[in-house]
Amino acid sequence: MTKTIVVTSGKGGVGKTTTSASIATGLARRGFKTVVIDFDVGLRNLDLIMGCERRVVYDLVNLVNQESSLHQTLIKDKRLDNLYILPASQTRDKDALTIEGIARVMHKLKKAEFDYIICDSPAGIEKGAKMALYFADEAVVTTNPEVSSVRDSDRILGILQSESKRSKMNEDPVKEHLLITRYNPSRVKDGQMLSVDDIVDLLAIPLLGIIPESPSVLESSNAGKPVILDEESAAGQAYSDAIDRLLGEAKPHRFMEVQKKGILSRLFG
Amino acid sequence: MGIFSFFRSRNDGTTAKVAKDRLQVLIAHERSDRNGPDFLPMLRQDILDVIKKYVDVGEDSVSVNLGQQDACDVLELNITLPEDEVIKVEPSAEAKRRAAERRAAVISGR
DSSP states (O other): OOEEEEEEOSSSSSSHHHHHHHHHHHHHHTTOOEEEEEOOTTSOOHHHHHTOGGGOOSOHHHHHTTSSOHHHHOEEOSSOTTEEEEOOOOOOOTTSOOHHHHHHHHHHHHHTTOSEEEEEOOSSSSHHHHHHHHTOSEEEEEEOSSHHHHHHHHHHHHHHHHHSHHHHTTOSOOEEEEEEEEEOHHHHHTTSSOOHHHHHHHHOSOEEEEEEOOHHHHHHHHHTOOGGGOTTSHHHHHHHHHHHHHTTOOOOOOSOSOOOOOHHHHHHO | OOTTGGGSOSSTTOHHHHHHHHHHHHHHHHHHHHTSOTTHHHHHHHHHHHHHHHSOOOTTSEEEEEEEETTEEEEEEEEOOOHHHHHOOSOOHHHHHHHHHHHHHHHTTO
């Protein structure tokens, strides 16, 4: 059974592509045949984060328009055998994607026996974002502890509940997950940042994970390597935990507390 | 956290608390608009404007909800009037002025 997961947020720059890359990589590492699709037509970036930008030949729009085959279009990941990337097109044509076209692609992916299809949504609530979430069985709502991000996440939750295929066909609703990124426990402690509890309270959806603010996120993107592969880093470990929870494992949340400091820095910090 | 912030009370007055309070109001408001048809916010505003002509009410005093009861769609209107205003039989000075203006307009045939 193929499961389709959309990574969405409404607001831009909160870590959707970083999250899509890490979730896809994490699932593939656990043995699932996984494809990650970039829906950001015109602003392709998943290829850079996955480190396969030089191997893009065909793209999603080619595949939708039946100008290329699935086999030709999918880019096989260099590191993991059962991971594939489906890049977005750089066309400026806004109407390049249609629900019918995407439906054909989804059908092909299901026939190719993928376990997971990860859809990396563009920012906003325009056609591209709606297309990315239309076929979702589950949604990972990526949110920063910041007022505009929380508000936009709530808005995208409304769209998931009214404009996804599951809602339109009166099927079971899309399963929602909250992923908080760029979390800084020390600022939360000082009352400068919304806490995990605040955000969960406001959005009222189950928490999938907390990704702490970490320099390794930028460094991993510099290198074109999903941050989940950086097992030393807190962000990498947090993504790994999130994958376990996505697969149904009950794991306690980490990275919510300030790292212990010495007595001196505590007094004068 | 330095030695001084240690004495600051935990949550009150922090910007995080302000952020949460603002979001709570905003999100509740946006959610109530979300499930209805697009005209509900406009309908709400029009009703509010009409009531404001006669009674001095706040922006949040009118709620318009579209619900369902069995097979019917139910439009639920909730108007909260300020307590002292309800007792007042006299229309407000503003309403009187407007009414006088309207009458004058009718008389002068405009």
